Amino acid sequence: MSNTVDLLIFARWIIPIEPAATVLENHALAVRDGRIIALLPSTEARAQYTATREFLLDHHVLLPGLVNAHTHAAMNLMRGIADDLPLMRWLQEAIWPVEGQHVSAEFVRDGTLLAIAEMLRGGITTFNDMYFHPEAAAEAADMLGMRALLGLVVIDAPTPYASDADDYLAKGLAVRDRWRSHPRIGFALAPHAPYTVSDRSFERIASFAGELDLPVHIHLHESADEIRGSLAEHQLRPISRLAHLGLLGENLLGIHAVHLDDSDIDLLARHRCAIAHCPTSNMKLASGIAPIARAASAGITVALGTDGAASNNRLDILQEMRHAALLAKVSTGDASALPAHQVLRMATLNGACALGLDERIGSLAVGKQADLCAIDLSSIATQPCFDPASHVVYAAGREHVSHVWIDGETRVDQGIALLQISDRELLRLAALWQTKLVN
Template sequence: MSERADLLIHARWIVPVEPADLVLEQHSIAINDGRILALLPQQQARQRYLAAKEVELPDHVLIPGLVNLHTHAAMNLLRGYADDLPLMRWLQEAIWPAEGKHISPGFVRDGTLLAAAEMLRGGVTTCNDMYFYPDAAAEAFDAIGLRAVVGMTITEFPTPYASDADDYLRKGLAARDRWRGHPRLGFSLAPHAPYTVADATLERISSIAGELEAPIHIHVQETSGEISDSLAAHGLRPLARLEKLGVLGPETIAVHSVHLDDSDIDRLARLHCNVAHCPTSNLKLASGIAPVPGLVEAGVNVGLGTDGAASNNRLDLFQEMRLAALLAKVSSQDAAALPAHQALRMATLNGARALGLDDRIGSLLPGKQADLCAVVLNDLNTRPCYDPVSHLVYVAGREQVSHVWIDGEARVNQGSALLQISDIELLRLSAVWQTKLVS
């Protein structure tokens, strides 16, 4: 007697990510109630399961949905607003003044809608966000159907959103309470950076994160100037200061982590921290090349992030996989560094692990949520194909994403997003905000 399933997907290749380095050919994946039932050869799948729907992917590679471990989604409204500037000038002369004038719940909601739609079309099913007005961001992620960890941003400096660190925390925790129990949305504590958050606030954040079992999402050691300033002000490198204040641990996601010495890498490994590697942003802002081979060798869990569209200017994890692999090779002078399977793992399971979601997403194992991405490899740009994982990292781009499922529900089909908001409306929102920002 056949077993029932909601969905049966037959693919040319399936890369489950777990076990490592495995590629399944001519296999199928069975899904029911939003979860993976089984991966098995196509002939067996057709005999075993009676599915309400079947999808044929004869020239496709099926992978876990991608996990964007660091972004500022609402900053899609600032894409290209201030290019070709180093980090601190970019922040102080362009971004912070623009945010001070324009950020509002509407800005965050509309910018996040645009970002979520862009990520979804590019195979991203989960993102780790950090910005103001987390309630508005959560509304947008919910409307698009993306899985997200929404950051409760904290800094000492006033913005239109909050007046001081206590106000940021109070408003962020209230937003978290309103969305508690949502099946796709979680929250993190998101202190902006060591140089914008005081010791007492960081200690309080560490305590709250422990109570809530929430991630701590923080920029750290992005530039060499950040380190020299910290040594002058505190007598410690930023990561050493964070350890002293109890911020570092398995729940910590250290974003960028470009300028690391051996003691920094040892500290991140010893305390089981996670790193969100953002290679495009690091290059565009001339921050540097993160020592990813050294982090990986030390056992640090490294995932991939895009950063915001204002400093990238794409929310494209295929681009990040390729750059991460190439930069690891050239920086270590080892062509074998960060092979394709490892780059894919960074964009999937490693990001899920950093968010504490690896029991639910990040790989294609029975029992996990059916967050999937299909990439079509059937044109002249992608043939011949000897190794589909190599193609994912070095050849394909987000334009080859053909299908996306979240919890087994189709969100992208044949390259077209199945959204409750139309492209026309998204383009209208973008045009409205562009007019406001340049006026």
């Protein structure tokens, strides 16, 4: 007797991420009530299941949905506004002045809508954000059916959003309370960086993180200037300072982590912290090459992030996979560093682990949410295909993403995004903000 399921996907290849380095040929995935209920050979699937919706992906590889472990989604509205500058000049001369004049709840909502539309088309089903007005970002994610972990930004300096660290925390936690029951939207405490947050504020953040069981998401060791400034002001490297203040732990996600010495790596590993590696942004801002192969060898969970579109200028995890693998090889002199399957894990299950979501997403395991993406390998640019894992990392681009599902609901079908807002309206919003930002 056949069982009825909501969704049955037949694929030429399936890479479930767990078990590691596994590629299944001619298999199918069955989904009921938004969750994976079976992964089995196609012939067995046809015998066992009848589906409400069926997808036949004869030239495709099916993967877990990609996880963007660090972005500033609303900054899509500032894409290309300040290129070819080092980090601190980029922030102080371009980004912060524009934000001070223009950032509002409307800005964040519109920019996040644009970012989500871009990310979905590139196979990203979950993003970890850090920006002002998190409620506006939550509204955008809810509207488009995206999974998100939204950072509650904390800095000591006043902005149009909040007056001081206490105000940031109060506003952010109030948003978290209003949205805490949402099935796809969660929250993290997001102190901006060691150089913008005081010891007192960090101590309050550590207290709230423990009390409310919230992740902590922070830019960390991004530039050499950050290290020098911390040594001059605190006589400690930033990671050592956070350890002293009780911030290091398995709930901490350090963003960038470019300038790490052996003592930094040891501290992060001992405290079971995670890293969000943003190779393209690190290159573009000339921040340096993060020692990711060493960090991973030490047992640190390494995820991948894009950073914001103002410093990347794409929200493209497929590109980040390729850059991560190539940078690891050239920086270590070891062509075997970060092989394809390891990088695929960084873009999926490691991202889920870093966000505390690994029991729900990140691999194609029975019982997990059906967050999925399919990549079409039938084009001239991806033929012949001897190894689909290699092709996803080294040959395919986001233009090859054909299908995306979140909770088993189709969000991209044959490359066309199925959104609650039209491309025409998104382009209108982009043009509107471009006019405002240049005047």
